[in-house]
Amino acid sequence: MNRFNLCDVIYFVELVQKFKSEVCNQIVTIAPAVASKLTQIGREMAVSVRDVARRAGVSVGTVSNVLNSPDKVSQKTAVVVQKAIDSLGFVRNDAARQLRAGKSRSIGLVVLDIRNPFFAEVSRGAEEAAKDYGLSVLFANSDEDFDRENSLLVLFEEQRVAGILLSPLASDLSEISRIRDRGTPVVLVDRKSRNKTFSSVSVDDVAGGFLAVEHLSQVGKKKIVFAGGPLEIEQIADRLKGAKKAAEAMGIKLELAVTKNLTVLEGRALAAEILSRPKKLRPDGIFAANDLLAIGIMQALVVAPDVSIPNDIALVGYDDISFAGTALISLTSIRQPSLLIGAQAVELLMQETDPMSNFRRRQVVFQPELVVRDSTRPQSPDRAKTFTQRSK
Amino acid sequence: MNRFNLCDVIYFVELVQKFKSEVCNQIVTIAPAVASKLTQIGREMAVSVRDVARRAGVSVGTVSNVLNSPDKVSQKTAVVVQKAIDSLGFVRNDAARQLRAGKSRSIGLVVLDIRNPFFAEVSRGAEEAAKDYGLSVLFANSDEDFDRENSLLVLFEEQRVAGILLSPLASDLSEISRIRDRGTPVVLVDRKSRNKTFSSVSVDDVAGGFLAVEHLSQVGKKKIVFAGGPLEIEQIADRLKGAKKAAEAMGIKLELAVTKNLTVLEGRALAAEILSRPKKLRPDGIFAANDLLAIGIMQALVVAPDVSIPNDIALVGYDDISFAGTALISLTSIRQPSLLIGAQAVELLMQETDPMSNFRRRQVVFQPELVVRDSTRPQSPDRAKTFTQRSK
DNA sequence: CTGTTAGCGCGTTCAC
DNA sequence: GTGAACGCGCTAACAG
Numbered sequence: 053m054n055r056f057n058l059c060d061v062i063y064f065v066e067l068v069q070k071f072k073s074e075v076c077n078q079i080v081t082i083a084p085a086v087a088s089k090l091t092q093i094g095r096e097m098a099v100s101v102r103d104v105a106r107r108a109g110v111s112v113g114t115v116s117n118v119l120n121s122p123d124k125v126s127q128k129t130a131v132v133v134q135k136a137i138d139s140l141g142f143v144r145n146d147a148a149r150q151l152r153a154g155k156s157r158s159i160g161l162v163v164l165d166i167r168n169p170f171f172a173e174v175s176r177g178a179e180e181a182a183k184d185y186g187l188s189v190l191f192a193n194s195d196e197d198f199d200r201e202n203s204l205l206v207l208f209e210e211q212r213v214a215g216i217l218l219s220p221l222a223s224d225l226s227e228i229s230r231i232r233d234r235g236t237p238v239v240l241v242d243r244k245s246r247n248k249t250f251s252s253v254s255v256d257d258v259a260g261g262f263l264a265v266e267h268l269s270q271v272g273k274k275k276i277v278f279a280g281g282p283l284e285i286e287q288i289a290d291r292l293k294g295a296k297k298a299a300e301a302m303g304i305k306l307e308l309a310v311t312k313n314l315t316v317l318e319g320r321a322l323a324a325e326i327l328s329r330p331k332k333l334r335p336d337g338i339f340a341a342n343d344l345l346a347i348g349i350m351q352a353l354v355v356a357p358d359v360s361i362p363n364d365i366a367l368v369g370y371d372d373i374s375f376a377g378t379a380l381i382s383l384t385s386i387r388q389p390s391l392l393i394g395a396q397a398v399e400l401l402m403q404e405t406d407p408m409s410n411f412r413r414r415q416v417v418f419q420p421e422l423v424v425r426d427s428t429r430p431q432s433p434d435r436a437k438t439f440t441q442r443s444k
Numbered sequence: 445m446n447r448f449n450l451c452d453v454i455y456f457v458e459l460v461q462k463f464k465s466e467v468c469n470q471i472v473t474i475a476p477a478v479a480s481k482l483t484q485i486g487r488e489m490a491v492s493v494r495d496v497a498r499r500a501g502v503s504v505g506t507v508s509n510v511l512n513s514p515d516k517v518s519q520k521t522a523v524v525v526q527k528a529i530d531s532l533g534f535v536r537n538d539a540a541r542q543l544r545a546g547k548s549r550s551i552g553l554v555v556l557d558i559r560n561p562f563f564a565e566v567s568r569g570a571e572e573a574a575k576d577y578g579l580s581v582l583f584a585n586s587d588e589d590f591d592r593e594n595s596l597l598v599l600f601e602e603q604r605v606a607g608i609l610l611s612p613l614a615s616d617l618s619e620i621s622r623i624r625d626r627g628t629p630v631v632l633v634d635r636k637s638r639n640k641t642f643s644s645v646s647v648d649d650v651a652g653g654f655l656a657v658e659h660l661s662q663v664g665k666k667k668i669v670f671a672g673g674p675l676e677i678e679q680i681a682d683r684l685k686g687a688k689k690a691a692e693a694m695g696i697k698l699e700l701a702v703t704k705n706l707t708v709l710e711g712r713a714l715a716a717e718i719l720s721r722p723k724k725l726r727p728d729g730i731f732a733a734n735d736l737l738a739i740g741i742m743q744a745l746v747v748a749p750d751v752s753i754p755n756d757i758a759l760v761g762y763d764d765i766s767f768a769g770t771a772l773i774s775l776t777s778i779r780q781p782s783l784l785i786g787a788q789a790v791e792l793l794m795q796e797t798d799p800m801s802n803f804r805r806r807q808v809v810f811q812p813e814l815v816v817r818d819s820t821r822p823q824s825p826d827r828a829k830t831f832t833q834r835s836k
Numbered sequence: 837c838t839g840t841t842a843g844c845g846c847g848t849t850c851a852c
Numbered sequence: 853g854t855g856a857a858c859g860c861g862c863t864a865a866c867a868g
Binding site for chain 2: 845
Binding site for chain 1: 861862
């Protein structure tokens with residue numbers, strides 16, 4: 053069978069360490085056998101329920117019961133088994149457990165950008181809710197990249213997670229329905245399922261976009277720029293849609309400035325472009341599709357000698373991340389109930405998982421809220437007031 | 445054996461859906477049998493390599509080879525098998541795979557606070573590096589809570605992750621060495637292993653603390669407050685140590701203000717306390733142990749009528765998160781190479797994993813860097829300059 | 837209450 | 853190149 057025993061291997065490893073470069077070719081030749089042997093050694097070290105059972109003088113079934121149904125075991129044996137577990141340093145193998153159960157005890161959360169504080173809040177909400185079901189949440193970051201999103205979905209599906217919370221990048225959800233059909237429930241986060249084929253929890257982005265532009269109009273602005281992109285992201289498209297609706301309703305101009313992404317850097321670049329225009333071609337209000345973008349825009353505008361916020365250009369962001377109120381000029385923004393979104397998403401996932409409940413897929417839509425701050429407030433004689441409002 | 449067949453179950457489920465409340469008690473009674481049956485039905489739906497093999501008219505071994513060693517299989521059969529996989533919607537079961545391999549293909553990353561942008565950067569660095577090894581990174585958030593940290597470590601160990609990157613909360617690492625001894629390599633992140641029992645990658649926090657206070661002294665400040673806590677967190681303690689060293693070296697006063705955590709809110713509270721003092725008891729410089737805390741302090745100071753930054757009180761943060769430059773008054777901070785930290789941590793983990801390499805545990809220490817901005821710059825006649833410096 | 841045992845789905849031999 | 857058979861560690865069903 054195996055032409056190598058433990059001593060051979062140890063000798064060989066020592067040899068390699070000493071004459072690494074010389075025996076390089078031989079490593080390649082013999083590697084599989086060595087590797088297999090090393091694996092075996094590793095296995096011998098791993099303690100399993102069987103080892104625990106032997107040590108405790110009981111059967112594996114009893115050990116399993118101690119772990120999973122403590123009430124089925126007498127106090128006395130439970131103590132003996134627990135001692136064996138501790139002294140052997142036994143740790144359950146979740147893979148084996150999962151294989152048997154057919155499902156894992158974690159749910160996967162795929163967000164568009166881990167650095168976006170909005171998603172950090174969502175994940176915290178999800179985590180809290182999941183804890184009540186004895187589940188843990190695995191975060192992952194698609195980084196607004198189709199391939200990454202896809203490979204993460206594959207990863208989670210291969211892991212047989214209890215469910216996936218997805219903030220989808222693609223507008224084509226057919227691949228995702230296929231995942232669902234194969235048995236992994238999926239709930240969409242921050243994106244409404246148009247045809248009701250998915251449960252989803254989202255914020256009414258059209259309403260948010262409307263709120264923002266309506267507000268800009270109400271503080272007297274007439275030439276608004278909508279900044280954001282890519283427009284394939286449905287939330288962005290919706291915010292734009294709401295913005296357009298408001299612009300029409302209020303009878304003001306809306307210019308579209310598509311950005312490559314929603315980062316501070318992109319915001320700066322866009323603002324630079326606007327600043328390069330002659331003054332009369334500049335907008336008097338900017339609605340940025342998220343706060344990071346807005347903050348970038350603000351950075352560039354603030355250092356420009358001939359522009360004042362909000363008098364020359366007023367600025368509205370989206371998400372109301374915690375830094376919105378902390379920006380150089382505190383940022384008016386659209387607030388989304390991020391913690392609630394995460395928690396609600398887990399609830400919907402659990403309904404979908406439960407085979408008993410005659411559940412219907414639900415599209416929960418939260419309403420966003422306008423938070424007015426200095427970036428659109430014409431005069432702010434009393435900054436202390438702003439501060440107090442925020443801190444309550 | 446089973447007193448229920450499929451028809452019984454379907455009938456029963458329908459019954460439940462119709463008269464949910466009425467049959468509630470009966471559900472409790474019969475649930476185990478039903479659940480088991482439902483599980484079985486679920487299993488029947490799941491397609492395994494066996495199904496693929498049957499459909500393709502080959503054996504399971506061949507299917508496995510197509511998946512894992514394509515070169516061992518003829519082109520023709522490979523195509524046939526691939527077709528079967530696609531048409532059946534087969535998805536590999538990672539649990540089974542892992543069980544066989546003894547190791548999973550992901551590494552766990554436990555950070556102190558997912559909302560802290562510093563850790564977001566670290567995780568991105570780790571992700572990039574892990575990709576090169578064909579591994580994925582699972583994030584998790586200990587939320588600066590001992591119990592959470594512990595249960596996450598258990599979770600990862602049960603999952604038999606390829607390794608754990610840990611930003612540890614506890615100063616007592618004995619439990620963590622036990623994990624390592626049981627076979628899961630651990631690399632400490634953002635924390636040096638004093639006795640060299642762990643590989644670690646960190647930033648020299650003592651040097652960082654020194655830099656901060658030295659700088660405050662150099663801009664003419666004489667009564668510094670160190671703000672941060674809890675001091676059980678070693679990084680915080682180190683920053684304090686460096687601060688003390690600098691204060692001594694420069695012959696200035698250092699007051700210690702311990703906070704409960706490192707959040708914007710705590711910063712505000714601390715600043716409120718300072719503002720409540722008579723003017724001559726106030727410090728003329730504050731060194732906050734991270735940027736979030738510093739930003740909170742700044743918020744409160746800015747709205748105070750009788751304090752100006754940096755003239756009355758200068759402020760230095762730590763981490764140089766991307767918002768530091770964006771704060772109301774751009775924040776002087778200590779920069780840590782966060783992406784590099786994440787990447788380096790994965791490298792060390794891989795060295796530890798490789799049974800061939802005669803590795804030595806290494807403690808990689810990066811040097812922090814002072815980034816001067818308006819919060820300590822006595823006069824800034826040209827704000828545009830600040831901006832340009834940052835954006836390059 | 838406890839012991840025995842049959843797989844969960846896959847990867848891996850080893851004969852063919 | 854291919855296929856049959858074994859076992860990874862665990863759980864749950866059933867027999868004692």
